[in-house]
Amino acid sequence: MASDARVRTLELVRDLDEVQMFGPRLGTVNPPCWEIGHVAFFWEVFCLRQLGEEGALLPGGEELYDSFLVAHDDRWELALPDRAGTEAYMQRVLERVLGRLGARTTPRESYLYQLCTQHEDMHGEALAWTRQTHGYPTPPIEVTAAPAAAVPSPTEQEASSGNAAIPGGEFQLGAMPDEPFLFDNEKWAHPVAVAPFRMARTPVTNAQFADFVAEGGYDRDELWGYQGRLWRRRAAAEHPRYWRREGDAWLVRRFDRWLPLAPREPVIHVNWHEANAWCAWAGRRLPSEAEWELAAGAEPTPDGRGLSGRKRRYPWGDEPPTPARANTDMSAGGPVDVAAHPAGDSAFGCRQMLGNVWEWTASPFYPFPGFVLDEPYREYSAPWFGYHKVLRGGSWVARSRVLRNTYRNFALPDRGDIFAGFRTCARDEG
Template identity: 30%
Template sequence: MNQKQLVEAFQAVRQHSEAICQHLEIEDYVVQPVADVSPPKWHLAHTSWFFETFLLEPYLRGYRHFHPQYSFLFNSYYEAVGQRTVRSDRGNLSRPGVTDIYRYRAHVDDAMTRLLADETLSDEQLSLVELGLNHEQQHQELLITDIKYILGHNPLFPEIDIPLPEERSGSPGWLTVPSGRYEKGADGRSFCFDNERSRHPVLLGEYEIARSLVSNEEYLAFVRDGGYQRTGLWHSDGWDWVKKTSARAPLYWHEQNGQWFEYTFAGLKPLNMSAPVCHVNFYEASAFAAWAGARLPTEAEWEVAAPQLDWGQRWEWTNSAYLAYPGYEKAEGAVGEYNGKFMVNQMVLRGGSVATPPGHSRITYRNFFQPWLQWQFMGIRLARGMM
């Protein structure tokens, strides 16, 4: 991406974050029901802090901070940058107010416009801008999922205008992938995160992978067949999670008088049987796969098959732990904390979802979360055969 394209992309990305929030009530901006869900105003401020910290402070001569304590408030997990607010306390920040957060964004946008007008910016600096844009796009998806969690745990089940792409049913049947030597990972010729590199060979036995995602109707059959009561279907940690949470269905599912409903941005609606199941964690995905006589694909199997699949409706759980690829190199300094420090106790998801910003997905993209988390737009694609 050249400098002119970066300027246009910067404006579009920054505007899109604010567009996601345009129908929120002021009170919605501050709520934090659980530690994993950040208040919308925090996302808007943190993405501005990223540009301020990694680009404006070191590279824009004479840059003046909007507020001297915002770095403490809106740093997320970058230890090298300094102290920060505890993640679970983000919802306790009644101040700064929403108006000040938008002023902060405007301050950063104005300064970034001046920085991007500098035709002497190095390739390294331009790469940081591109990283910042992709970072903000990640937070745009988090904005959508966090807003859904906030409103989905409000007993009024409020509606909000956050348009998402229309969900589609996949093709039936299975795709057979022959055994062989394949390539996996990004080649680095276009933007990718460091955890997608480097491209390397993998050996796969013949396997089959479902052409479509598991639907709500299919998952409901699992629920009605006592899937959440059958110990033998679950990992040990998964069964502990079931007992601890008393789970009996995916997040946002509600049974009323024998009928199942689901919270959506249009409010509480009857369960759409043809839509891909959503908001299931790794434990649930694995238990369903066992119940169905199948398994989850590895991330290598997913990536090899992806060009022949319809993907992008849900982040798809894989049976692969989040680990470094051969040849992985972590960047020096705070930027190096972006991905590498999380390569433990997390599972990989592939694809993208209806909440993923347009143009942000790619086949090599590696998302990752702890196996008990549900609040992202997570779904299930089955595989079977040699692993």
């Protein structure tokens, strides 16, 4: 896993020149030259040093790459190693890590290896949205998914439309003790009562969101909450950030290319405020994260009227993701039709609950009952509680090994640069 994560990290920057490796100073992204050094530093601190290795592989690394010591805006001013020096440091760390990997590892070693791998995977997704933010070229990563798999038949399109009726009941929200790896904010499964609800089988599409734009959704204050109105005015937003009108048609920017807006792909790069406003316009609502996880991971009783008590690791079961089940790992080169990947349906018929786009929920990011910080990465969750909104699922860029039904992503509600969309629930449960 460590080598694979490193290959992907370097693939995401290998074509960038020295100017692009810094990029303009923005509050939402890091300089790529800093980001790749940071992931190596994380391995050194949270793996090698935790396992007893002494002596810094990069003297003074804390003052360059410690994300809680070095302020975000200062990362453009640091005297970082040049590209060759950074990649040499990355290689030294990786070789030291691989040298420790044997046929057998202790549970502690396994946890640290997985922690650092998934941390690097997350920064890989951040590098991808940095490229999107700056309008850099499409990452030079091979598209391996068969194009035909992303083009559902008319029958599949029809079957995936509408709502799935999901029974209520007591549900165990959060991770079970048998998970091979998880983060502290997923701990632990605890009972929650969920009323019956109806959830859209697929995420909201570009065509559906375009109707909202066409009907003046961005100009109607009554559709937006107070914070949403403030964001909309500050951003002068009239449509999703990467859309552009050309004659009678919409184009969307994917990296450095303007493409015709694909009507049946999920709307992407919209923030929580935009998702919530669309719901107000459509008479829908965002799901809570408990509803989302139930729809993804629970199973019905044989009569379909209740919950069986069994919980799946993934929407389709306990087998790992494959290209047939989910659009992840950048394997398709972009988002796909919302009716694609029927093999990945949940027990209730909800499609693409992992992959394609992250999905905003209505829930603020708070700890579960009995929350305890995980060592050694104490800063993963706790600093962000209360300020962020929960996203579930995963995107077409996310590494599949990171994703599971209990994984809790989180972001500020005005973040529209990430690979996020949303699905909705009906308001008429009562």
